[in-house]
Amino acid sequence: MAGTITHLSSNSAELGEFAERILGLHGAEVEPVPGGSKVLLPTDLARRLEVPEWFALRWEDHDPTASDLEPSVRLHLGSALLERLFALNQERPVLVGATARVGYLKQSGFDRLLGETFHFPEARIASLHPAATTARYLWLGCRYVATSDEQREGLFRVFLGLDGALFTEEDQRRALFAIDLEYKKPALGGMEIEAILPLLEPRLRPIVERHVATFREQMERRLLRDLAGLRDYYRRTHRDMQAGLGRSTLNAELQATRQQKLASLPSDFANKRQDLLKKYTLTVTMRCCAALVLDLPVVKVAVALQRGRENLKQELTYQPLLKGFEPLRCRACGTATTVIAHCRQGHLLCPSCRPTAPCCH
Ligand SMILES: [Zn+2]
Ligand SMILES: [Zn+2]
Structure with a gap:
């Protein structure tokens, strides 16, 4: 039966961070401690979440600071508390705005970094113009549900x-490790985030697919096992029925009924097989449950290139969280590339797309 067993998996620290963020947004005081946090809730919120107003939230087993005297709530996927936290923002994803504080923003040495990161086999770098600015990013927390014979x-x-x-x-x-956030009102609304999501769906699919790969294999193995069992059963039944028909003790009427049954075996089998395929079909749905709109100080570097007598331009973004340039993507196939070429129109191309320049057809 679908949905009878629910197995959950996720990184517990990510989960904790997610819970802290939602609690914080709804007016809770959250103090991080190793393996969890201490939480003080407004009375209303405590009632809605069905937890004490003050408790230790734990998502890892060993919390050296935990005392047995204080009430504690364990957080894990599938826990009642997490479900209630999700329910708090059923309508819209939790939306947070933040500016990343960057202690030091690189100001020079971009030519060297450029040489180490990218290779321009067709052009010569004529000049670099770095300019400090702010770029906007999205950090999305998504939840997926994969349903087959189990969930x-x-x-x-x-x-x-x-x-x-x-x-x-x-x-x-790397970025998460380096980040230091100052929260503020989000610069984008929930509507805008929701408008972006469908566009992202094709990009998110492969990520979800990686998460459910083992589950998919497991369901496929089970399907093969059940199909083999079904085939054996019908083969045996067919053989036994044919043997029965050969016996002379049956009268003509019984013979006819048996013949009919025998004739219907292939379509019975086909129906049962179809049922099995349906039972093990895997459907995956996903939803964004939290979004962080992040403004980050970056350096945009305008690179002037010379290819023969032609002048080309390429903009690079130095990202302090990555301590390097953001990857450049081929205009034609979308893959990140460090070997950079351009078509006649100046579109960025990877080495495989360079000869045919599909961007301009
Ligand atoms: Zn390409
Ligand atoms: Zn082009």
């Missing part, structure tokens, strides 16, 4: 530029 759910998050450029998970980890 799996989990959380993942993505960090992306407003142009839709997605950062790798490795980059996200």
